[in-house]
Amino acid sequence: MKFLKTDTSACSGARACEKACAMTFFKKEDSAYSCILHQKASGKSDLNVCNQCGACIEVCPVKALSRNKLGVVMVDKKTCIGCFMCVGFCPTVSMRRAPGSREPFKCVSCGACVKACPSKALSLSEKDHAGLPC
Amino acid sequence: MSIDFTKRTCYTADVEKMKAAHKLLVEVPFKPSLPERGYNNRSLHIDLTTMKVTEKQVTDQMKQIFIGGRGFGLWYLWNAIKPSTKWNDSENDIVISPGPVGGNTQYPGSGKSLVVTLSPLTGVPIDSNVGGYFGPLMKFCGFDAIEIQGKAKNDVIVLIDGQKGVIRIEEAPLESPDSHIAAELFTHEYANDHDDLRNVSVVSAGRGAEHALVGCLNFSWFDVRRGCTRLKQAGRGGIGSVFRDKKVKALVVHAPPVKGDMNHPVDIDRIAKVGVKLHREIHDNDDKQCHMRRQGTAHLVEIMDAYDLLPCNNFQFGKHPDVKNIESKVWDARFTQGIPDGCWYGCSMQCSKGADGHVVKSGPYKGDTVTVDGPEYETAAGCGSNCGIFDRDWLLEANFYCDTYGIDTISFGTLTAFVMECYQRGILNKERTGGLELSWGNAAAQLELLHRIARGEGFGLIAGQGIRRMKKIFSEKGWGDLAFLNDIGMEVKGLEYSQYMSKESLAQQGGYALANKGPQHDEAWLIFMDMVNNHIPTFEDKAEALHYFPLFRTWFGLNGLCKLPWNDVEPADNAMTSEPAKVPEHVQNYCEIFTAITGREIDKTELIRMSEGVYQFQRVFNLRMGYGKRADDVPPYRSVGPVTKEEYESRAERYDKQLKELIFVDPAGKSVDEKIAIHRKYREDRYQKLMDAVYKRRGWTREGIPTLETLKKFKVDFPEVVEVVKHHISKI
Ligand code: SF4
Numbered sequence A: 001m002k003f004l005k006t007d008t009s010a011c012s013g014a015r016a017c018e019k020a021c022a023m024t025f026f027k028k029e030d031s032a033y034s035c036i037l038h039q040k041a042s043g044k045s046d047l048n049v050c051n052q053c054g055a056c057i058e059v060c061p062v063k064a065l066s067r068n069k070l071g072v073v074m075v076d077k078k079t080c081i082g083c084f085m086c087v088g089f090c091p092t093v094s095m096r097r098a099p100g101s102r103e104p105f106k107c108v109s110c111g112a113c114v115k116a117c118p119s120k121a122l123s124l125s126e127k128d129h130a131g132l133p134c
Numbered sequence B: 001m002s003i004d005f006t007k008r009t010c011y012t013a014d015v016e017k018m019k020a021a022h023k024l025l026v027e028v029p030f031k032p033s034l035p036e037r038g039y040n041n042r043s044l045h046i047d048l049t050t051m052k053v054t055e056k057q058v059t060d061q062m063k064q065i066f067i068g069g070r071g072f073g074l075w076y077l078w079n080a081i082k083p084s085t086k087w088n089d090s091e092n093d094i095v096i097s098p099g100p101v102g103g104n105t106q107y108p109g110s111g112k113s114l115v116v117t118l119s120p121l122t123g124v125p126i127d128s129n130v131g132g133y134f135g136p137l138m139k140f141c142g143f144d145a146i147e148i149q150g151k152a153k154n155d156v157i158v159l160i161d162g163q164k165g166v167i168r169i170e171e172a173p174l175e176s177p178d179s180h181i182a183a184e185l186f187t188h189e190y191a192n193d194h195d196d197l198r199n200v201s202v203v204s205a206g207r208g209a210e211h212a213l214v215g216c217l218n219f220s221w222f223d224v225r226r227g228c229t230r231l232k233q234a235g236r237g238g239i240g241s242v243f244r245d246k247k248v249k250a251l252v253v254h255a256p257p258v259k260g261d262m263n264h265p266v267d268i269d270r271i272a273k274v275g276v277k278l279h280r281e282i283h284d285n286d287d288k289q290c291h292m293r294r295q296g297t298a299h300l301v302e303i304m305d306a307y308d309l310l311p312c313n314n315f316q317f318g319k320h321p322d323v324k325n326i327e328s329k330v331w332d333a334r335f336t337q338g339i340p341d342g343c344w345y346g347c348s349m350q351c352s353k354g355a356d357g358h359v360v361k362s363g364p365y366k367g368d369t370v371t372v373d374g375p376e377y378e379t380a381a382g383c384g385s386n387c388g389i390f391d392r393d394w395l396l397e398a399n400f401y402c403d404t405y406g407i408d409t410i411s412f413g414t415l416t417a418f419v420m421e422c423y424q425r426g427i428l429n430k431e432r433t434g435g436l437e438l439s440w441g442n443a444a445a446q447l448e449l450l451h452r453i454a455r456g457e458g459f460g461l462i463a464g465q466g467i468r469r470m471k472k473i474f475s476e477k478g479w480g481d482l483a484f485l486n487d488i489g490m491e492v493k494g495l496e497y498s499q500y501m502s503k504e505s506l507a508q509q510g511g512y513a514l515a516n517k518g519p520q521h522d523e524a525w526l527i528f529m530d531m532v533n534n535h536i537p538t539f540e541d542k543a544e545a546l547h548y549f550p551l552f553r554t555w556f557g558l559n560g561l562c563k564l565p566w567n568d569v570e571p572a573d574n575a576m577t578s579e580p581a582k583v584p585e586h587v588q589n590y591c592e593i594f595t596a597i598t599g600r601e602i603d604k605t606e607l608i609r610m611s612e613g614v615y616q617f618q619r620v621f622n623l624r625m626g627y628g629k630r631a632d633d634v635p636p637y638r639s640v641g642p643v644t645k646e647e648y649e650s651r652a653e654r655y656d657k658q659l660k661e662l663i664f665v666d667p668a669g670k671s672v673d674e675k676i677a678i679h680r681k682y683r684e685d686r687y688q689k690l691m692d693a694v695y696k697r698r699g700w701t702r703e704g705i706p707t708l709e710t711l712k713k714f715k716v717d718f719p720e721v722v723e724v725v726k727h728h729i730s731k732i
């Protein structure tokens, strides 16, 4: 399974990842359009992004969520009816809805943020994600 | 237990042959449209006598005063019928409308259709709130409501095809009218391909609704995981009987694929924000609160039992030692878990549980493997404990057959409980029931009664007419004393009670008996507030609750909303708010979504005012049909206090204590009969005082008639409405 691995200890809080992600999919710089979010929790950096656990797949009433060949969970916008139950039920709150949009969006492990991060806090991993249901 | 939830008997093998046998009667083109701000501003009218299909304009005045859903239904019905109309007259109208909020896919519980017709049981309008996809899909074809008037000669279906822009009326001779088959067949007949199945929804009844007056409608949706159609019921008041009397086999809607913005709301971000917030709340709290996602409303069984509120043996007793056989644990294990069970998109509460792999053990479908939709609490209590039946599989059987025959499980449960008590007391016996031994707990006999009701055979034909008519028949035949039958027959206005014991909650006695359509708890459920928490001690407090809650809940019916996500999940801090029973945060959510869809800015006060116009109008409608007065609001004594010695003795300690502390009578040395009589006087008197207080709060006369000022205040003082009221006020 291909997923985005985060190393919060290396994160400098530059938020370059957010911009890169929002630019890639929405041509915007606003973090409301980014799949990855930098948050500060009790003074420490925290990076919130989908870990491809797959919990949302079961929640979708129309089977609009599935894994692609690489194991990445994808939203099929054509099938999606925009209920955002997947947004409410993601265990890590990493499925998102962008302002004005009819369907949700999430990290697809494309790696745009990996290249943008000045602190090498992000990497794409191919390894099994131990402990998570897949 | 592991049951393959995709495995069931296939009914679609002959689908092509059946469709080929259809005879086209009428085909009318229409221009499909999507709502703007929640409304299409037009509705569809079908006259099955003349086979005319017409469009009507939905006016601004209708939207302002009647809002949609139940409001539109009542308004159209008012215009369709006369004061002398009976349920089976051709002009009776079945109106289905989802309301402006209905069909949004973000806020849980937004897919309800409201059905209104003149009820065969009560003679006044009935309104029923039902899930399934029909209402929203009809809206996405271009109509805010559909009216079915007139009567066809042979069985017909009405198709609204929003993909092709055509309305068709077709004779459909071969399909079974029974809903578990009809829904499956018509869905497959009108979907283009597999992916399109979920864009079709079917309304159907069943053969039971042809013979009984307690007929219901089933509204379907295609469950993509199970690969079959599922059913939700517009249960109350005999709407299915009207449907079959009009010779409608099915209404079918075929809509364009649903997207999240098809209501064209003013502000989709605002809806999505509260929708996601509620999804998250359900995600976080449901496991700790009501377990709706795993058990649906069946989680209530043991709670009601614990508070002595679970109706047992025709509402005589409130608890039973065998309750463990039908409690939530049993359903948790029997329902298929882990697949979405919402009756409309976006309902993360998902109470529409399914019991897959039920092998039918009686009747025409014996041996088939079916998915049973439910049981919900009402069915478990009505067909179960109220009949002394505590058997999981027989309950599934009763649930399955009621649904597919088009029989309301609530009325069936309550009327069977009444029949069983008549049997216990010798009012009925084997000769009178055609050989059925209808003793408490005899599940096989209960099912056989159901089959006979569905066939319109022998005693089944009598039972299927409901309690009010049975009481008359039994007393006319000299089988029983009418006064006693009136005491134990759990109906008001002709409608059977739903499944809660109201004996110890005066407010709930009013919640039931004062409800416009008859005793259904969807107007008010005040038992905990009143009996358990004692939050509304005075008559005025109870009257205030009986003003606010019926109106608040009416609003769901105006908008196409489900009641359950309002208070079957609560914000974690709800108990800390000033009015926890109202769930203030959720009330605010409703104001938000209504405003975000329609653009009409409302707050919690305006929300109640919106309902009040419709509610007052419905009261006047009852009057217009010859009911709706004080005498029509009086409950049977079984719902107020102990009728029999056994009932008194089952709670002797409590009743004796009440004698001392509330009535100031020393129970020592008094016989049970004497004590029952003292209680009765006290309780009936209290009920009359409650009526006075409620009528006053609702702006009605002592006779229960809305005053002209009240009608004016809520802008329903139309000349024909005033005419009805004037006539009654001048008579006083
Ligand atoms: S969006 Fe959430 S639930 Fe779905 S795969 Fe990613 S982390 Fe898991």
Ligand code: SF4
Binding pocket: A059, A060, A061, A062, A063, A064, A065, A075, A076, A079, A080, A081, A082, A083, A084, A085, A086, A087, A103, A104
């Ligand atoms: S928003 Fe779309 S992908 Fe998510 S659960 Fe709803 S239908 Fe499925």
Ligand code: SF4
Binding pocket: B108, B109, B110, B111, B131, B341, B342, B343, B344, B347, B348, B349, B350, B351, B352, B562, B563, B564, B565
């Ligand atoms: S709570 Fe249950 S009945 Fe209400 S909309 Fe959701 S699934 Fe349907």
